Amino acid sequence: MRLRRSVVALTAVLGLALVSACNSGDDKGSDEGLQKISYLTSFGQFGREAYAYVALEKGYFKDAGFDVKISPGSGTVDVMKQVAGGQADYGIGDFTAIAITLGKQKLPVTTVGMIHQKSLAAIVSLEGLGIKDAKDLEGKNIGDQPGSTNQVTFPVYAQRVGIDDKKVSFVGAPPPTLPQLLSSGKVQGIGQFVVGVPLVEKADDKHRKAVVLSYGKVLPELYGNAILTRTDLAKEKPDQVKKFTTALLKGLDDAIKDPAGAAEILKKYVPTTDVTVATEELKLMTPFSKPDNAGDPLGAVDPERVQKVLDLLSTASAIQPAGALKPADVVTVDLAPKG
Known part of the structure; x- marks a missing residue:
């Protein structure tokens, strides 16, 4: 009788261990x-x-x-x-x-x-905001995330195109707000990758075309x-x-x-x-x-x-x-x- 009880107890323990192992595997999943x-x-x-x-x-x-x-x-x-x-x-x-x-x-x-x-870096504007080429950037406000690629690299771009980077003001703004900031006219341009043009144009309720000043075009290196x-x-x-x-x-x-x-x-x-x-x-x-x-x-x-x-x-x-x-x-x- 004592042997039978021991066997039953051992079987129960093994069963619980098996269930525990299965549950543990389920928790970790395939990762x-x-x-x-x-x-x-x-x-x-x-x-x-x-x-x-x-x-x-x-x-x-x-x-x-x-x-x-x-x-x-x-x-x-x-x-x-x-x-x-x-x-x-x-x-x-x-x-x-x-x-x-x-x-x-x-x-x-x-x-x-x-x-x-x-390089995908660029300054992007919209038609009618006073920016047609790089020379127009002086005296303008450009929205961008502080520390972004476009802002950090801008002095190099400015030197290549022959403008004074200190005459361009960058206005700090979170990335998701930049297209709307531009569309509202609160800034005349934004730091943006050239691939961001579809997003910029979609955000503009006046359906204006984007003006793209690509860093890569003047800095192909x-x-x-x-x-x-x-x-x-x-x-x-x-x-x-x-x-x-x-x-x-x-x-x-x-x-x-x-x-x-x-x-x-x-x-x-x-x-x-x-x-x-x-x-x-x-x-x-x-x-x-x-x-x-x-x-x-x-x-x-x-x-x-x-x-x-x-x-x-x-x-x-x-x-x-x-x-x-x-x-x-x-x-x-x-x-x-x-x-």
């Missing part, structure tokens, strides 16, 4: 064993950022071993500071703004690949957005960095091949997304992301071109003293995608 990674977009959750959500939705991050949390960034400088401080593992920022910032303060961050092979991470992560976990970058760029590849599909995925995660606007943004972004050299993969970095960018910034006095930064100070070339 069990994945490494948690935090990621910041460059600027809000606009269509141009959809590639990260594509990588998430299609399982590219999971296949690489990561459980990725995507949060909206608020401009290059802020993204750099959050990555440097450990609040995020990876982020996106404009390469020129990154270099300028690193020339002023030694943040422990590095870039490991390019999202855009050409410049890269656009780059992938950021901490320098210690790049040194100590290079395999992780490569896997994450590869997964993210797979999302980018899908997004530029199927902009409408990427926009729908973005809407799933960001319900306020206007699919039509997001689709147009991605279409406009495509030529900026593809390397000029057909043999180079998405995300490729050319060290010689990086040096040219640094030389340009030194000449424009955006980095002082001249030669203060070397390519290795701003990019870890060995971790960038290669053909």
